[in-house]
Amino acid sequence: MKKYVLVGAGSRALYMFAKPMSTEWKDHVDFRGVYDSNAVRAKLLSEECGQVPVFSDFPEMLAAVKPDVVVVASTDYTHHEYIIGALTAGCDVISEKPMTIDEEKCRAILEAERMSGKKVTVTFNLRFAPYFAKVKELLMNDVIGDVYHVQLEWFLDRDHGAEYFRRWHSELNNSGGLLVHKSSHHFDIVNWWVDSHPKQLQAFGSRRVYGDHGQPKGERCMTCDYKDTCEFYKDITKDPFMKKYYVEAEQEDGYVRDRCLFDEHIDIYDTMGVNLAYENGAILNYSLVAYSPYEGWKATINGSKGRLELGNIYRSADMSEAEQFTIKQYKLDGSTELIPVSASIGGHGGGDAKLRKAIFEGGVADPLGQQADSAAGAASLLIGAIANRSIAEGKLLSVPHLWS
């Protein structure tokens, strides 16, 4: 059985990896250690996960455990440090998306992987959600022929969208903004559907709802004078997990999860558009807003033999309560067909559980190519990172092809 260690003890680390590794996957995964810069959170995770040893330092954990696999689920701006450290120590890596947040760190990761001969897997769970997988299957079966154009509109609601502006994600240096942190999921899906490499893009971005526009504000919801009037007031102490893992761990590192949405440090965009050309000639029009009255996505895919119209509206941020389960196919003769998709159950439309099976069981058949490697991680994050540069410079830019 392979030895695993985990970096990060936040919500994703706990629910996606630590709990399953210490329960349903314990016969496949020898879970030997956790490290988080916040020792309080790491200890809480350990208590919920079979008292897995907590380490106070990453190199010490590598030296003591000599793991086969390092799972990286810490904040985005720290991924490169742990991925490179793990590869250099001779370990395979399972990294949460985005693999990292900018081009320079991406180059360093790819170089470390090449030198080590080890492998980085990026956990793009959306590829495993039935709806996205069904589209890939239809495209592979040539249902609309060659893909010429994709339109993808993604909208986060005023609860889920606002969440990114309350904490570390709200600063470009921490997350690469939503175009890296969030859209890397979406760019990966389109890269996978189109089956080509991103070539050139032009992007636009602005901050219309969140950030400092001179409106009345506080430091954080918990102590705010405008609790009774602010649309976005949130009492995080009402959620027992938030209270225990974050509020009561604040004294360790000052990580506040209910920072004011109008804080002057916020420099990421809440309104974004990207036009992208692929090496095979396909074009993507993409948009993301983070303040929609409802949550979901809509897409159209135009090909040489017809068109697919699809979309999904859901009431929960992790897509577990999705509404629509059909794809509409338009053929060139004008006829249409409704293609059913099996209902999505569980986190990220059932994607999380299927992804765990693929990474922990190993040797799982992969006819759709759902298991994403560092090349997929790089292509998706680079679109976001280059889009950020395009917004800043007001230019059409090339996306560097860093992977083989």
Ligand SMILES: NC(=O)c1ccc[n+]([C@@H]2O[C@H](COP(=O)([O-])OP(=O)(O)OC[C@H]3O[C@@H](n4cnc5c(N)ncnc54)[C@H](O)[C@@H]3O)[C@@H](O)[C@H]2O)c1
């Ligand atoms: N695939 C998905 O659908 C999905 C969903 C949510 C989050 N994520 C990803 O999972 C990761 C964690 O997200 P989260 O929502 O749990 O965030 P979080 O803020 O709840 O947890 C991040 C953890 O990293 C720790 N940390 C910060 N700096 C560190 C450092 N230098 N060294 C070690 N640990 C450090 C923090 O103390 C915290 O415990 C992110 O990369 C995020 O993008 C992926």
